[in-house]
Amino acid sequence: MSESLHPAAPHHLPGFITGPGDTDWFMIGVGIFLIVAVVGVGNLYLHLHTLPERKAHKSQKLQFEVVAVLGLLALFTHNHLFWVIALFLAMVDLPDFGTPLRRIAGSVDKMAGVTPESDPTEPPETAGHGAGSTISAAAKSEAHGHA
Numbered sequence: 521m522s523e524s525l526h527p528a529a530p531h532h533l534p535g536f537i538t539g540p541g542d543t544d545w546f547m548i549g550v551g552i553f554l555i556v557a558v559v560g561v562g563n564l565y566l567h568l569h570t571l572p573e574r575k576a577h578k579s580q581k582l583q584f585e586v587v588a589v590l591g592l593l594a595l596f597t598h599n600h601l602f603w604v605i606a607l608f609l610a611m612v613d614l615p616d617f618g619t620p621l622r623r624i625a626g627s628v629d630k631m632a633g634v635t636p637e638s639d640p641t642e643p644p645e646t647a648g649h650g651a652g653s654t655i656s657a658a659a660k661s662e663a664h665g666h667a
Contacts, residue, residue, distance in 0.1 A: 569595060572603065576610035583614050 576587040590606035
C-alpha cells in the first residue's frame with residue numbers, strides 16, 4: 521500500500537484493498553475461479569442431461585432416437601418430465617419385433633419364388649454355406665436349367 525492515504529481513511533486497511541494504480545490480484549483470482557466454476561457446472565449439467573442418451577446408445581435405433589428427441593425436448597422446454605421419461609425408456613429393453621417379422625416375410629417370399637430384398641441391417645448369410653450361398657433362388661434355378 522502506498523503512503524499517500526486519504527486523511528479520512530482508517531489507518532489499518534485489509535490486505536485485499538489495493539492502492540490507486542496497483543493490480544488487484546484478488547479480483548483476478550475470483551474472476552478466474554468464477555469462469556472455471558461456471559464452465560465446470562455447465563459441463564456437469566450437460567453430462568448429466570445426456571445420461572439417457574448414453575444409456576440408450578446400445579439399444580435399438582428407434583429407441584435411441586426416441587430417447588434423444590425426449591432429451592432435446594427436455595433441454596429446450598425445461599420440462600423435467602421429458603427427461604425422466606427418456607431415462608426410463610433408456611433403462612427398459614424393448615423387445616425386437618422387427619427381426620422375426622422380416623425373417624417371416626423373407627421365408628414367405630422364398631416359398632413364393634420371389635427374390636427377397638436384402639436387408640441392410642442383417643449380416644450376409646455366408647457362414648457355413650460356402651461362397652455361393654448369397655445367390656438367389658431364381659439365379660440358382662436358371663443356372664441349373666430350370667426356367
